Amino acid sequence: MSTNGMESWAVDLKDVGAIYPFQGSEVLMVILGLVFWIGWHILQTRHENAEIEADMAADRSGEETRAAIDRY
Amino acid sequence: MEGNLNALTTIFTEFYYWVTIVMMFLIHVGFCTYEVGVSRRRNHLKTLMKNAMAIPLVTVTFYFFGWWIYFGFPNGPGIAGGLVTAPFAEAWNPLMGTHLSGVSPGETGVTPADAALWHRLNGVFWGAFLLFSITTASIISGSIIERARSGAFWIVAVLVGSVLWILDAAWGWHPQGWMVKLWGYHDAYASGVVHAIAGGAALAFLIVLGPRIGKFKPDGTPRDIPPHNVWLVTIGLFLIYTGFWGFYAACNIPLISPATIAGQITGEIWTATNIYLAPTTLSAITFNFLMSLSGGMMAGYLVSKGDPFWTFSMGLCGVISASAGNDLYHPIQALLIGAIVPTICYRLHYFVERRFKIDDAVGAVAVHGYGGFLGVVVAGFMLWGQPSSPYEGFAHINPLGNFAGAVLMFVLGFVPTFVVCKILNGMNLLRVPAKVELEGVDFALNHAFEASVRDVGAAEKAMMK
Numbered sequence: 001m002s003t004n005g006m007e008s009w010a011v012d013l014k015d016v017g018a019i020y021p022f023q024g025s026e027v028l029m030v031i032l033g034l035v036f037w038i039g040w041h042i043l044q045t046r047h048e049n050a051e052i053e054a055d056m057a058a059d060r061s062g063e064e065t066r067a068a069i070d071r072y
Numbered sequence: 073m074e075g076n077l078n079a080l081t082t083i084f085t086e087f088y089y090w091v092t093i094v095m096m097f098l099i100h101v102g103f104c105t106y107e108v109g110v111s112r113r114r115n116h117l118k119t120l121m122k123n124a125m126a127i128p129l130v131t132v133t134f135y136f137f138g139w140w141i142y143f144g145f146p147n148g149p150g151i152a153g154g155l156v157t158a159p160f161a162e163a164w165n166p167l168m169g170t171h172l173s174g175v176s177p178g179e180t181g182v183t184p185a186d187a188a189l190w191h192r193l194n195g196v197f198w199g200a201f202l203l204f205s206i207t208t209a210s211i212i213s214g215s216i217i218e219r220a221r222s223g224a225f226w227i228v229a230v231l232v233g234s235v236l237w238i239l240d241a242a243w244g245w246h247p248q249g250w251m252v253k254l255w256g257y258h259d260a261y262a263s264g265v266v267h268a269i270a271g272g273a274a275l276a277f278l279i280v281l282g283p284r285i286g287k288f289k290p291d292g293t294p295r296d297i298p299p300h301n302v303w304l305v306t307i308g309l310f311l312i313y314t315g316f317w318g319f320y321a322a323c324n325i326p327l328i329s330p331a332t333i334a335g336q337i338t339g340e341i342w343t344a345t346n347i348y349l350a351p352t353t354l355s356a357i358t359f360n361f362l363m364s365l366s367g368g369m370m371a372g373y374l375v376s377k378g379d380p381f382w383t384f385s386m387g388l389c390g391v392i393s394a395s396a397g398n399d400l401y402h403p404i405q406a407l408l409i410g411a412i413v414p415t416i417c418y419r420l421h422y423f424v425e426r427r428f429k430i431d432d433a434v435g436a437v438a439v440h441g442y443g444g445f446l447g448v449v450v451a452g453f454m455l456w457g458q459p460s461s462p463y464e465g466f467a468h469i470n471p472l473g474n475f476a477g478a479v480l481m482f483v484l485g486f487v488p489t490f491v492v493c494k495i496l497n498g499m500n501l502l503r504v505p506a507k508v509e510l511e512g513v514d515f516a517l518n519h520a521f522e523a524s525v526r527d528v529g530a531a532e533k534a535m536m537k
Contacts, residue, residue, distance in 0.1 A: 017176025017187065018166035024178060026164040030136065033163075037132050045223050045501065052221075055508045055515045065511045068114040068518070072300055 081327060082192050088326045089196035095318025096203035098311050100127055103210045106308025107217060109301045110434055114512020115218045122222045123213045129226050130206045130233035136163045138205055138234035139198050145242040152250035157181060160190040167194050200322040201238070204266055207319070209233030211270035212489075214434035216277055218284050219509050224493070224502045231492055232273045232485065240484050241265050244477055247349045247461065251480070255473030256460040260346040261323050261357070261395035263447030264481035271441015272485030274432070280493035281502060283431030285509055294425050297433070302380055309384040313365065316391060320357050320398075323347050335462030348461050352399035360406035364394035367410030375418050382418060385435055389414035389443040396451035396474070400458065409450055417442040441482065448478035 003021035022029075059065055104123050111119040130138075143158030159181035160167040166176040167190050175187045209229035216225060244251040245265045251257035259265050288294055299305045325345045330337040333349050343351045368390015369383055376382035390410030398406055421438035424430050432438070452474025460469050467473060496502040504513055512518070 013172050013174070014188075015174045016172040017174045017179060017191075018169055018171050020170045023166065023176065026166065026169075030164045033132065034136060037129075037136070040129075041223070041227065044226070048221060048223050051516055052504060052508055055511060056505060058515065058519075059511060064515075064519075068512050068515070069510070071113050 085326055086192045086196050089193070089200050089322060092318045092322035093196065093199040093203055096200070096207070096315050096322060099203070099207050099315030099319065100124075100210060102308045102311030102313075102315060103213065104308070105304050105311060107214045107434070109304025109306075109308055110214065110299045111217045112297075112300050112512070114514055114518065116514060117517050118222060118513040119217050122217075122220075122225050123210055125222070125226060126209050126213060126229040126233070127206055129230055130209050131202060133230045133234035134202045134205050134238070135168070135198070136234075138238045139163075139168075139201065141235065141238045142201065142242050142246065145239055146246040146248045146250065148243070148250050152253055160186055160194055167191065168198075201241070203322070204241075204262065204319070205233040205237060208237040208266050208270045211267070211436050211440045212274040212277055215274045215432045215436045216281055217433045218513065219503055220277070220281055221501060221504055224496045227496065228273070228277060228489055228492060231488060232270065236273070236484055236488060237266060237269050240269055240481055244481070245347055247347070247463070251473070251477055252348060252460050253466050255477060256467035256469045257473050257477040258348075258451055258455055258458075258460050258469040259396045259448055259474075259477065260348070260352070260399040261320055263392055263394075263396035263444040263451070264478050267392045267395070267440040267444030268448065268478055268481040269444075269485035271437045271439075271444055272482035273489040274485075275430070275437045275441060276486045276490035277493050278430050278432055278437070280490065280497050283429060284433070285506060287431040288429055292426075292429065294429075294431075299381060305381060306384060309388060312388060313391075316388070317361060320361050320395075321354065324352065324354065324357065325349065326354075333462055336464055337462050345462075346399040350399070350459065350462050356400075357398055359403040360394060360398035360401050361391060363403040363407040364390045364398065364410030366390070367407040367412075368393070368414045371411035371415045372418070375415050382435075385439050386414040386418060389417050389439040392440060392443040393417075393447035393450070395444075396447045397455050400455055405454065409447070409454075413443055413446045413450065414439075416446065441485075445478045445482050448474050448481070 004019050005023060006019060104120055107119050107123050108116050140158055140161040140163070143161045144156050146156060147153035149155040159165050159179070162168065165182070166179050167182060167187065171191045173188055173191045175182055175184055179187070209232050212228065212232065213225060243249045244257045244259055245262065246252070284297065286295060287297060323346065327342055328345055328349070329342045330339060333345070335349065337351065344353055346352045365387050369387035371390070372383040372386025375386070390413070393413030394401060394406045394409045401409070417438040420442050421432070421435050424437070425432070452469065452471035455469040456471060458469045460466050493502055508515065
């Protein structure tokens, strides 16, 4: 049993192609990768929206903002 | 013996590109350093994160579809032929993974010759092009600091880095690209293919985004918003120069035989080539990179009256403006082009700022956009009549082909980016609210940091007896 089909290196390398595990599931792996990428943007947008809402609600007096501006 | 020589050449090429990739990564160290130096204190962390996260996002999307676009679209498609099949560049193909030299079961469309060529080189070619992609996206990043939402930039980074620039690379930077074939387009080190398109995209983003609060006085006169740390700006730009040197090397094929090129070159002398597989040398591009950098810095010093920010930025602009023809220019030509074009770009930056109220925080549109555009145009005149390619039947380099190509590059960056930014703006996802901009986009992070410092300080003081 081998996850990449290789049981021994006693082979001619010109006959060996892919050597990663679970060959044959490339399409599934690409789908999982695409879900990871798109999902990241969705989660990031939610996170940024929440952060902006919290910032908007903070420092109503403006004191901390003025202090930040003074620090350049 | 011949088999071992071929293997040695392949391994040398694999190592060569791997080194260029590592060198090019310094461009992004430079961009991060530079942008933090330019931004004001209350925006540091988000500025850094905005630029840094472009790296993984463009990487994964360039894996999924960017690499395939380069090989699939050299004909337009529909201009010089149809869509080209490129199984080795499809994300689900075994050659897009850890691979030895044979054909795996299920590698549809891959021949033994494909496998023999791509098994070692696919990852390093992909990596080199990926670093061009991340650079193209990152060029926009500095322009929009202190008011753009990070998420909006990351969507545009994917659009520009993994779709638009690689599409124009397929057209004008592929040995069989239709712009090279039909127009004689010549842009060996990517004045247009990387820089003009990124400048066009940056300008579109800036138009929709608007200027930073306080950039313009009520009467419309621009204010200078100086960098908070000019030392970081300087180090950043020098790191970008260093990475750019690696970029130049990555645009060459280091060693190839006339038989492998299969064009019109006669004899048996192996050669380095540019991206179009036309002969050049690493010596040529070393001469010309350094001379165009020098021209830009010297002109930048004079025109800005010794301002460090513009002196170093004009050095970069000097390289960009000579890049289109730096495989073929004489070093003195590279020097003079690298001096004259940045001077024009510097003037244009301030003209556009005053006339159109565009707030480009780092001058990226001038350095990359105008510099890249003019660099391509100049190359069309300078290299007029020279062969654009080693292949038979290709148009020769000419001013009209390069001018049309420069326009196409700028527009291809501008129009789709403008549309996407308009959509994001309509969804309220492009710019932070004015209150957040005044507080600084790091407001929440700074509060968390200060609270942690107070907490740990209080705990440590409590331990003192």
